[in-house]
Amino acid sequence: GNSVTQMEGPVTLSEEAFLTINCTYTATGYPSLFWYVQYPGEGLQLLLKATKADDKGSNKGFEATYRKETTSFHLEKGSVQVSDSAVYFCALSDRGGTASKLTFGTGTRLQVTL
Amino acid sequence: SQTIHQWPATLVQPVGSPLSLECTVEGTSNPNLYWYRQAAGRGLQLLFYSVGIGQISSEVPQNLSASRPQDRQFILSSKKLLLSDSGFYLCAWSGQSSNQPQHFGDGTRLSIL
Numbered sequence: 631g632n633s634v635t636q637m638e639g640p641v642t643l644s645e646e647a648f649l650t651i652n653c654t655y656t657a658t659g660y661p662s663l664f665w666y667v668q669y670p671g672e673g674l675q676l677l678l679k680a681t682k683a684d685d686k687g688s689n690k691g692f693e694a695t696y697r698k699e700t701t702s703f704h705l706e707k708g709s710v711q712v713s714d715s716a717v718y719f720c721a722l723s724d725r726g727g728t729a730s731k732l733t734f735g736t737g738t739r740l741q742v743t744l
Numbered sequence: 745s746q747t748i749h750q751w752p753a754t755l756v757q758p759v760g761s762p763l764s765l766e767c768t769v770e771g772t773s774n775p776n777l778y779w780y781r782q783a784a785g786r787g788l789q790l791l792f793y794s795v796g797i798g799q800i801s802s803e804v805p806q807n808l809s810a811s812r813p814q815d816r817q818f819i820l821s822s823k824k825l826l827l828s829d830s831g832f833y834l835c836a837w838s839g840q841s842s843n844q845p846q847h848f849g850d851g852t853r854l855s856i857l
Contacts, residue, residue: 662843673750673834673848674788681843719787723843730776730844736787 632657636720636735643710643742651705651738653694653720661722663687663696663703664732668717677705677718710742746771750835750849758857763808763822765852767835770816775837777818778846779810782832794818795840830856 637652655663662681666674678687683698692707703720720735747770757763769775779791790803792810800810807826811819818835832853836846 662845664845666848671851671853673850674836676845676847679845723845730838730841730846731790731793732846734788 632661632722632724632733634720634722634733634735636718636738639717639737639739641738641740643740645712645742645744646709647742649705649707649710649714649740651718651720651740653703653705653735655701655703655720655722655733657701657722657724657733659724660698661724663694664721664723665692665694665703665705666719666721666734668719668737670716674719710740712742712744715740715742746837746847748835748837748847748849750833750852752852753850754853754855756855756857757825759827760824763820763825763829763854765820765833765835765854767818767820767849768816769818769837772837772839773815774840775816776840776844777812778836778838779818779820780834780836782834782851784831788834792820825856827856830854 633656635654664679665677667677668674678689680687680696686695694703694705717737717739719737721732750767778793780788782788794812808822834851835849838844838846
């Protein structure tokens with residue numbers, strides 16, 4: 631079956647540091663890949679997505695590239711801010727069936743300090 | 745634009761009491777609808793999804809049930825809550841075709857005493 635593996639958290643960075651959160655996946659076929667962000671006490675917000683190999687998703691300074699050869703979708707940001715503190719989830723979408731069922735990683739908590 | 749509403753935002757219930765959580769979507773028709781549970785410090789577990797009125801698929805056997813009485817309404821229920829039902833419940837919607845991103849509500853935090 632499908633699975634998503636994320637790096638363990640929490641990740642603690644100083645403001646303006648470079649961020650990488652690793653995500654690798656196992657899937658049959660060619661899934662779409664997503665990053666979601668969850669701020670404390672809130673639901674998940676779609677951060678970015680990529681639907682095919684070599685696509686780069688980007689939003690709010692975050693980027694991730696769909697790497698089919700390494701089955702990875704690592705999240706990066708060049709300079710983090712305190713407001714980026716949240717839990718980040720990597721997810722993939724199964725292309726089969728009529729429902730867009732997502733498989734989520736366990737989430738990585740990011741804490742950015744001044 | 746599309747919006748999704750969940751209520752209540754928080755709920756404290758005694759063990760053995762019934763449950764009804766409601767989710768509605770606006771601004772789209774024929775959405776796929778989903779219920780997830782997020783246990784403290786854990787990832788998301790898909791509980792139910794629905795591709796149409798009255799069509800419910802259950803992902804894990806449990807003490808909960810779901811219903812979709814109208815196109816844009818999704819309800820999560822239980823006849824008798826267990827302590828293990830505590831958690832953060834999230835409703836989401838997506839477009840009909842596969843590989844669509846899901847869009848989440850703000851969640852309901854359920855505490856069982």
